[in-house]
Amino acid sequence: MIQFKNVSKQYADNLALDRLNLTIPSRDFFVLVGPSGSGKTTTLKMLNRLIEPTDGDIYFDDQRIIDYDLKQLRLQMGYVLQNIALFPNLNIQENIAIQAESLGWARKDRVARARQLLSQVDLDPDQYATRMPSELSGGEQQRVGIIRALAIKPKVVLMDEPFSALDPISRKQLQDLVLRLHRELKMTFVFVTHDMHEALRLGQHIAVMRLGHIQQVGTGDEIMQHPANDFVRGFFQNEHAPRPEVIQDLLNEGYGQSTTATATLAATAPMSELAAALQRADQVVVGTEHGARSLKTPDLLDYLATKEAD
Template sequence: MKPMIELVNVNKAYDEQYALENLNLTINDGELFVLVGPSGSGKTTLLKTINRLIVPTSGQVKIDEQDVASVDLQLLRRRIGYVLQTGALFPNMTVEENASVQLDNLGWSTDKKHARVAQLMAQVGLDPDAFLSRMPSELSGGEAQRVGIVRALASQPKLVLMDEPFSALDPVSRRQLQEIVLDLHRDLDTTIVFVTHDMHEALRLADRIGVVYNGQLQQVGTPENILTEPANAFVGNFFADEQQTNQLLGQVIAAGFGRPKEAEDIGLTMSKGQSLFEMAATLNESGKHQIIVGNMVLTDQDLIAYMASLESGGDRH
């Protein structure tokens, strides 16, 4: 895979205290990469070095092999979408005006702006005819955050940074917006770097996860890798609850269940990072009996047998 973002020996010190220490990380083009860690771990600091909201004390941050320190700051940020913890909408501007801010800076015509914003509004589940003329005060928290996502994506950036964007939302809104992010990531040629302290959210969204603690990168891996092969005691303890409650499809396959996919197998697809609960819900809603996970096929009987194996200590036989 082609690297999109590279952090090379990055340090950030405040009064001789390190927020980031000798950090090296590569994020691939087109990846949905999630940074996770406890409060104060350095994950948001790391995110903000990418668009130069924070300048490292030493080291390099590169996008497409170009050091961000050498790029004009306005040009850099115009190329990067940014979603904050709240929608952070301008209260005196309509939804359409808020969503078009970057497009105004780029000199898009009125018609082109309207078409782009209306298209994205529909993609995030907001009817353009009903919402574009509203003011931010007329929106719920979930609706405002959807508009924030539209604004970040409007200029078709190759890179979007999302800093704990759903932390203030209720569980239902949070789940809906997670689905929207997954759908948009599938539909758009965009790299997303997503910060959260919610392990379940990280496992649900990520192609890969970076675990940060005390300014240091503890482990990078797929959700399956993080759960089944934690690099150290901190990572294992941090994800301990998820290991017990959020068994993943990758763990089912690793335990020897399922069969290789054949040419005639078509239909529902899920990722290794999705949970058994999601598989059960998908099968129930669709009325189907199997799903495709990468190059493997899992059936409802595999799901039942795997759950039974957990009760008997994990032995398939």
């Protein structure tokens, strides 16, 4: 269990955290969510002492974090960043095992652990172990970043907006992955995001933050059904405000195939334009910031049928 007791953090003229009290249960998937500047990343980084509090105490397994040997503390806490920061001169297997190597693990044990973890995130070790980071997609690199944090079996995994730079399809796939890893490994996950959709999808418990204060802690259902104040209500409503039906909505659900053909429609175009274009052609190529995708009439019909069922 992790506990914050009256924790504050002052940066010059900015009070980032103000007498924060918070309990994170063991083996929970706990999400800190809030707008930029709410204090969520400061809270996360205090757990592995990348940031020290100005006042108050943080407890991990009933011992003050400040009383741990720093190296021993960090060995119990894996850390996943938005910027994956894989070592470009090391292959994937070596990247995963770098902490195990620093602890003196035998090479055969490091290799076995790296290969096991690659398999666990659906990356064939025979294909990926000896590749270099530059040969992987952004989503594949992030998978490696996640399992690198798991390599020496920490008690806690800290994740600081790890998926915010990814395209919607990769983001959903990695959300599914971390949910599965959490179920399988039974570790405590502490996850930071500014996206309430992501918080609701991942969190067993969610802490909503604003200007260095906790606004509400609860399950997703509790927060949706009984928002504690106008800020929580407004934050949730803004995240769930109806959005216009555009082609990107369909792409976000995984429809379409990657293609090198020239795009004739933008992903921001309304769905009606896609329907009209498909009346004139067997397929339509849509341009996105991540490349072109080809859509066919069955893609549109399947998507609309799903929405009808919803």
